[in-house]
Amino acid sequence: MNLIQQILRAVLFLVLAFFGLVMAFVFMASTALAIGVLYIVARLKGRPFGVKAYWAERRRPPMPPRPGAPGGRQTRERDVTDIEMREIP
Template sequence: MKIIQQALRAALFLVLAFFGLIMAIIFMASTLLAIGVLYIVARLQGRPFGVKAYWAERRRPPMPTRSGQTSPARPQDVTDIEMREIP
């Protein structure tokens, strides 16, 4: 009886491992598809595709709009804090 129970557990483990492998393959394929779409769109727009180009674009100051105003300013990064103990 113990052998049958161990065999069923092993079979269940293998089935779950197989489904996990299938889900991982689907996730990797969808990620590759998304990166491929981003690459094609960047090439069609004439922009470089890469991490350096992305960060350079994100760090540029905001472009003024037609009305001459820039987009809403992002809050400044916190560089220093002051802590006080409350008695």
């Protein structure tokens, strides 16, 4: 009886490991597909595709709102550098 339980556990482990492997493969394939789409879109728009270009664009200061532009709200002059944290009992 103990041998049958060990065999069933081993089979269950192998089935779960196989499904985990399939899920990891699907995740890697979908990630590769998404990166490919982003690469193609960047090339069509004439932008470089890469981490340096992404961070350079993200670090660029935002454009100031035009006077009289609809929806132009004022931005704060200083960045938030500290937060207040409280424990909730």
